[in-house]
Amino acid sequence: MEAHQAATATELVLRDGVIILGAALVFVMVFRRFGLGAVLGYLLAGALIGPDGLALINAPEEMLHIADFGIVLLLFLVGLELNPARLWRLKQDIFGLGLLQVTVCGLAISGLIYAAAGFSMAASLAIGLPLALSSTAQVLPSLRSDGTINTPAGERAFSVLLFQDLSIVPLITIIAALSRAPVDPSAPTGLQLTGYTIGAIVGLVAAGRFLINPLFRLVGRTAERELFIVAGLFIVLGSAAVMESLHLSTALGAFIAGVMLADSPYRHELEADIDPFRSILLGMFFVAVGMMLDLDAIGQRPLFVIGMALALITLKATLLFGLALLFKVERRKALKLGLLLSQGGEFAFVLFAAAQSAALIAPEAATLFAAVVTVSMASTPFLMMVNDWLDRRSRRNDGDGLEGPETSPDSCAIVVGYGRFGQTVSQMLMAKGVSVTLIDSKPSQIELSGTFGLKVYYGDGTRLDLLRLAGAGEARAILFCLDGKWLNAHRLEPILEAFPHAAVFVRAFDRLHLMEMGAADIKFAVREVFESAVLMGREALTAFGFDCEEVDRVEQEYRDRDRERLEGQSRSGDLHALSHRMFAPDNRLADAEKAGSDPVV
Secondary structure, eight states, X not given: OHHHHHHHHHHHHHHHHHHHHHHHHHHHHHHHHTTOOXXXXXXXXXXXXXXXXXXXXXXXXXXXXXXTHHHHHHHHHHHHTOOHHHHHHTHHIIIIIHHHHHHHHHHHHHHHHHHHHOOOHHHHHHHHHHHTOOOHHHHHHHHHHTTGGGSHHHHHHHHHHHHHHHTHHHHHHHHHHHOOSOOOTTSOOHHHHHHHHHHHHHHHHHHIIXXXXXXXXXXXXXXXXXXXXXXXXXXXXXXXXXXXXXTSOHHHHHHHHXXXXXXXXTHHHHHHHHHHHHHHHHHHHHHHHHHTOOHHHHHHXXXXXXXXXXXXXXXXXXXXXXXXXXXXXXXXXXXXHXXXXXXXXXXXXXXXXXXXXXXXXXXXXXXHHHHHHHHHHHTHHHHHHHHHHHHHHHHHHHTTTOOOGGGOOOOSEEEEOOSHHHHHHHHHHHHTTOOEEEEESOHHHHHHHHTTTOOEEESOTTOHHHHHHTTTTTOSEEEEOOSSSOOOHHHHHHHHHHOTTSEEEEEESSHHHHHHGGGSOOSEEEETTHHHHHHHHHHHHHHTTOOHHHHHHHHHHHHHHHHHHHHHHHHHOXXXXXXXXXXXXXXXXXXOTTOOSOSOO
């Protein structure tokens, strides 16, 4: 009997897995094809196969509990990008703008619900305060994918999202204080939850310093990639489990663990190992949200659901726009921030369930406003399109009066990005009379360059149409000197196909970025700090008394080994490939036969 039940359960898991992944695959491909984004595809795929659609899957809540781990992994990866010093630098946006956003938006939405739906004040607060939270699962992947999370605007958006995650504890406390249900003696009080939060954060920080970092140093010595994956998942699960046992946010625990590893030398490898799990589980999270969409509730009151979703988006965007202006954010960026965080968030489902358990709202109200949240989340891809349109329009406005490359004379080389890197590259070319067309997208940089008598053309030098206008079809070389690592092999492919006769040179951000571009047929790529680091190493060796001949030999040997390791890493995708070729205290370069005694030893 037990064997039969186990076999049936296995068959159900396999059947459900095929249905979920198949629906997600089809919808995401279609929506990506039309530029509508993956999230909307996942949501509609879930709605189609869920209980209110074709009823192919009938237990969305169970799937949601598993897929919630995608948000946990997402916050861990975000934490890896924010070391404690950087996080401290964001304290004003976190505890200033974030606090005001949750408070002002929560109270305003509660007032709207009280006036429009006729609920009691307690019920309006129990619904309105959770609606002030935005979708971390939607916004952060977008910020990470295009690299804007490391910009001031991206950091500000992340700061607000982080405070929203922190605010879950006080929001649960408020709901418990308003509760009409009998008091559960086993449930922790709001004061206890606050104490647990502070204690858990301190404990995780201490564990990160005294346990997590030493653990990864130990794992690093084994040079086994699988152990990094196991260790990474262990840390995420462990931190989430600690927070779960204290009735706190599991995502917050994972985020703190990530911050503690942000300065670790293994940060990039952890990110590469964990990210595939995050992508899959986050996709499944949105499928589960789509499956939980109550189409009957929407069908019974479609105007209310759609109208309330639009009112939610409009109110949050307007209020956040005004708050951002108070924090001296530029108007265009303030509007973008408002649109970016205007949707409802996934934590609203958790808080609605708490409000229902507290007898503050009826199950029908929880279902109705869960549909409002889902509809608002489905609007996010379209809001992102509005943001992109504003960006394009802003660039056009910023470029008013600036000359584009369509008027540039024919030249042998095109340098895209005339910052500190591009200036050195272009001046070396000009030193030997090579004709160069300079392109940059920052009006301030163009104006500054003009004061030195240099003509820099305005535009986005990664666009095919603009490169054609700049004469890339006849140029012998295109040199991308752009900051950051968003220009990857995927973005370079169309350029390489369109201009096969031009040698393409790329400035890489770091070693991983260089490995990612290994698949692209580019002429040359260099890490932006590689040569300056080699130069400092040379000077340091000279200061220790080594002669020029020996310094040259060390440099050449290092370059050869580094190139060999990079080729091996690119082929295998393993950051630890050929690690035995690295210099270390127990793996030094043998003295040359002609060299004299070692000045250091």
